[in-house]
Amino acid sequence: MGRGRQKAKHTKVARELKYFSPDTNLDALERELAGNARLEEDLEAWPEYAQYDKYGDDDEEKSNIA
Numbered sequence: 001m002g003r004g005r006q007k008a009k010h011t012k013v014a015r016e017l018k019y020f021s022p023d024t025n026l027d028a029l030e031r032e033l034a035g036n037a038r039l040e041e042d043l044e045a046w047p048e049y050a051q052y053d054k055y056g057d058d059d060e061e062k063s064n065i066a
Helices: 003-019 026-033 036-045 047-065
Strands: none
Touching: none
């Protein structure tokens, strides 16, 4: 099999991916974007570690700088 057939197959797959638009699951998107509620649930589940939550903000700020 030559390079031409391989390139044609790759082009076909790339075109299918480019123009493919699946149905958007808006409920799943809403759950993903509203993910902060789970953090509070986690802290309630592990109250002995809640005192360390104040350090979590520092980690997020450092990761945004890099």
